[in-house]
Amino acid sequence: MVRIQAEDFSLTEEIAALQNIIGANTGGIVSFIGTVRNSSSHGTVHALVIEHYPGMTEIELTKIAQHAQQQFQILAVRIVHRIGYLNAGENIVLILVAAQHRNTAFDACRFVIDQLKRSVPLWKKEITASGEYWIEDETPKINWSGLRVGILTLSDTRRRESDASGDILEKQIRDNGAEIAIRELLPDDSAQIQELLTKWSDELRLDLILTTGGTGPGPRDITPEATRAITGRELPGIGELMRRAGLSQTRNAALSRGIAALRGTTLIINLPGSPNGALQNLQSVADLIPHILHMARGAGH
Amino acid sequence: MARIVFFAQLREHIGISHTEIALPPQVNTVNKLLGFFSTLGEPYALIVNFPRLQIAVNQQYARADDPLSDHDEIAFFPSVSGG
Numbered sequence: 001m002v003r004i005q006a007e008d009f010s011l012t013e014e015i016a017a018l019q020n021i022i023g024a025n026t027g028g029i030v031s032f033i034g035t036v037r038n039s040s041s042h043g044t045v046h047a048l049v050i051e052h053y054p055g056m057t058e059i060e061l062t063k064i065a066q067h068a069q070q071q072f073q074i075l076a077v078r079i080v081h082r083i084g085y086l087n088a089g090e091n092i093v094l095i096l097v098a099a100q101h102r103n104t105a106f107d108a109c110r111f112v113i114d115q116l117k118r119s120v121p122l123w124k125k126e127i128t129a130s131g132e133y134w135i136e137d138e139t140p141k142i143n144w145s146g147l148r149v150g151i152l153t154l155s156d157t158r159r160r161e162s163d164a165s166g167d168i169l170e171k172q173i174r175d176n177g178a179e180i181a182i183r184e185l186l187p188d189d190s191a192q193i194q195e196l197l198t199k200w201s202d203e204l205r206l207d208l209i210l211t212t213g214g215t216g217p218g219p220r221d222i223t224p225e226a227t228r229a230i231t232g233r234e235l236p237g238i239g240e241l242m243r244r245a246g247l248s249q250t251r252n253a254a255l256s257r258g259i260a261a262l263r264g265t266t267l268i269i270n271l272p273g274s275p276n277g278a279l280q281n282l283q284s285v286a287d288l289i290p291h292i293l294h295m296a297r298g299a300g301h
Numbered sequence: 302m303a304r305i306v307f308f309a310q311l312r313e314h315i316g317i318s319h320t321e322i323a324l325p326p327q328v329n330t331v332n333k334l335l336g337f338f339s340t341l342g343e344p345y346a347l348i349v350n351f352p353r354l355q356i357a358v359n360q361q362y363a364r365a366d367d368p369l370s371d372h373d374e375i376a377f378f379p380s381v382s383g384g
Contacts, residue, residue, distance in 0.1 A: 034384050050383070051309055053376060056360035081383060093384055113384055121357070121376075122383025123309035134310045137353055137380035174364050 001077075002061035004052060006084040009094050014078060022075045022098045030105040032095040032113050038088035040135075042128045049132075050083045050092070053121035057081075060120040064112055067164040071274055072108035074099040079112060081122065107250055111276045119171070142286045144178035147207040147293070150200045151183040154193065154213035154223050155273065160185055164275045165212040172279060173210075176286060181206055188214045193226040201230075201266035207293055209266060210282065213273035215258040223270050224257045231261035231268060235292065238269065238285050245284030246277055253277065260285075265296045303371050308378035311351055315344045324371045331356055332365040334375065353380040 001017075015029060036048050065077045078096040086092060095112050099105035116122075124135045151173070153166045160166075163185055170180055181204060186192050193211075200206050214223030228234070238260035246253025256277070258270030267289065271278040302321040312318050328337045338345040348354070356363045357376040369375060 052383070053306075053308055053357070053360070053378070056357055056376070059360055117381070117384040119362075119381065120383050121308065121355075121378060121381055123379070124382045125309075134379070135382040137382065171362060180364075 002058060002065055002079045002081075004054075004057055004061075004081055004083055006082060008082070008091055009080045011094065014080065014094060014096060018076055018078050018096050018098055025100055026075055026098050027100045028102040028105050029096060029098045030102070030109040031097075032093075032109050033091055034093040034113070036086050036088050036090050036092060040126055040128070040133075042126060042133050043130055045088055045126050045128050047085055047087045047127040048092070049085050049125045049127065050081075051123045051125070052081075052083050056121050061116070064115045064119070067115070067275060068097070068108045068112050070162060070164060071111065071276075072099070072104050073101070074104060074108045077108065077112060079116070081116075081120070083122070103250075107276075110249060114276060115168075142176045144173070144176040144286075144290060147178040147290070148181040148204075149173050149178045150181055150204070150206045150209045152193070152196060152200075152209060152211045153183075153185040154188050154211055155185065156187045156220060158185065158213075165271075165273060165278045168275045168279050169210055169212060169271070169282065172282060172286075178208075188220040188222055190222045190226045190229070193223065194230045197227065197263070197268060198230050201263040201268070206266050208289060209268045210271055210278075211258075211268065212271045212278045215256045215270050215272050217255055217257070221257070224259045227259055227261060227268050227270055231263045234259055234261040235267075236260075238288070238292075241285050241288075242271075242281035245280055246272070249276065249280060256281070262296050265293065267292055267296065303369070304374040306374065306376045308376065310379050311348065311354075311377050314347060314351070324369075326371075329368055329370065330365070331358065331363050331367050331369060331375075334369060335365075348377050351377070351379065354378075355380060 068077050075098045080094040097105045097109040126133045153163050214221045256272045260269045271281045303324050306319040307315050335349050339349050358369050
């Protein structure tokens with residue numbers, strides 16, 4: 001259930017509504033409430049004005065709720081976001097996630113708020129003593145312009161229309177200024193994976209191939225081995241950076257065995273299968289990728 | 302007529318929240334629409350180089366080579382900042 005509204009919400013009422021639709025096998029409900037902070041880099045903040053794109057906002061919120069349902073074993077998710085003029089201290093957004101197990105509920109709740117901040121067409125303007133300022137995206141802009149990238153999703157169960165990780169990676173690659181040359185989905189089959197990675201490297205001569213999925217400890221998780229079989233030099237530090245970034249979200253990041261390695265001048269990076277994990281892993285090394293490719297082609301620092 | 306909508310900083314820069322424009326038939330992708338804007342002069346020309354520009358066609362995020370037609374709703378906005 002997702003909702004956009006000007007008026008405040010009641011945590012008690014929203015939890016009661018959620019409890020009406022979930023059963024007694026719920027083990028926990030995690031709630032996140034975002035509120036208007038009274039300070040920013042512009043000094044004292046009196047209020048925020050929140051603008052949205054009616055229609056698309058609901059579409060994007062619904063997508064996130066659906067992705068959360070697909071990616072985590074949760075029982076229900078509820079998102080309420082306010083719009084309009086909100087004074088310092090007021091509520092902005094509420095996320096409720098119910099699951100059988102607390103870790104799932106925590107992970108899914110974080111996924112929802114992180115995705116919401118990335119993709120839902122909502123914009124905040126700060127009203128401060130010194131003037132009004134739109135809140136800008138201050139993450140350093142990654143520049144991948146000129147790079148040709150392939151996305152390979154590995155999963156025995158996922159299909160193209162339910163490939164949330166591939167969708168999220170595609171948007172991020174485009175935002176970074178690169179071109180998506182090709183995107184495919186394969187089952188966890190080593191021979192097929194090796195063949196495709198070889199073709200994309202040697203025939204399509206892609207700069208970068210991102211795989212998502214098949215990096216865990218399960219018997220069908222063979223992406224790192226398939227990658228290693230057709231690549232030369234590995235870049236272990238890239239895997240280490242990605243795992244370190246993932247650990248800030250979930251200890252399960254330690255179970256991803258993804259590698260980064262070069263086949264000729266094509267860089268192949270294994271990302272985990274979860275949308276949030278894949279995106280966070282990628283972002284933790286995105287700025288290094290043009291430099292790696294530059295050096296792989298024989299150029300110096 | 303295509304419906305063109307703007308949000309946040311872009312809406313303030315352009316000075317209007319929405320407008321309708323008759324698109325020539327050859328303007329049939331997002332990229333070609335940006336090229337078309339750059340021929341229209343101000344205020345449309347400044348859309349093209351707006352930092353961190355995001356584009357949606359019929360309320361779905363769009364990329365440069367996505368198709369569009371004269372019946373579509375095309376939105377331009379900066380990076381989002383909700384939550």
